[in-house]
Amino acid sequence: MSEAGAVPVLACNALAKTYVSGPLTVPVLSGVDLAVRGGERIAIVGKSGSGKSTLLHLLGGLDVPSSGSVKLHGRDLSTMDEAERGRARAMNRWASSTSSTTCCPSSPRSRTWPCRC
Ligand SMILES: Nc1ncnc2c1ncn2[C@@H]1O[C@H](COP(=O)(O)OP(=O)(O)O)[C@@H](O)[C@H]1O
Numbered sequence: 470m471s472e473a474g475a476v477p478v479l480a481c482n483a484l485a486k487t488y489v490s491g492p493l494t495v496p497v498l499s500g501v502d503l504a505v506r507g508g509e510r511i512a513i514v515g516k517s518g519s520g521k522s523t524l525l526h527l528l529g530g531l532d533v534p535s536s537g538s539v540k541l542h543g544r545d546l547s548t549m550d551e552a553e554r555g556r557a558r559a560m561n562r563w564a565s566s567t568s569s570t571t572c573c574p575s576s577p578r579s580r581t582w583p584c585r586c
């Protein structure tokens with residue numbers, strides 16, 4: 470199978486997340502589709518509060534989506550139990566790279582990580 474047709478390393482489909490806290494519902498993500506193939510690097514960019522961390526937590530299997538799916542090598546994370554997700558994280562190390570940093574308008578070349586400005 471060609472690289473273009475290969476199963477993505479990490480993918481999400483129609484991903485949605487709404488936080489529910491008592492009577493309060495906070496819809497954060499809706500209809501997020503993404504496919505990351507071997508060797509690709511991606512950046513998730515958005516203003517504060519737009520849902521970057523929420524997306525990274527979902528992609529890293531650290532939180533569960535309200536709907537939609539996250540697949541690692543074609544395997545839906547929701548079919549794994551907590552221990553298996555932990556092992557998958559350790560083996561694939563994709564969660565360690567799904568960390569957020571903030572682009573600093575005042576210091577765009579900053580290499581400080583995580584950036585707190
Ligand atoms: N655990 C939570 N419960 C309720 N709302 C949350 C929670 N985590 C994040 N939010 C809200 O979700 C939105 C997106 O947050 P977040 O994913 O942290 O954005 P970003 O990383 O882009 O700044 C914000 O409005 C934030 O207040």
Ligand SMILES: [Mg+2]
Nearest residue numbers: 521522523569
């Ligand atoms: Mg964040």
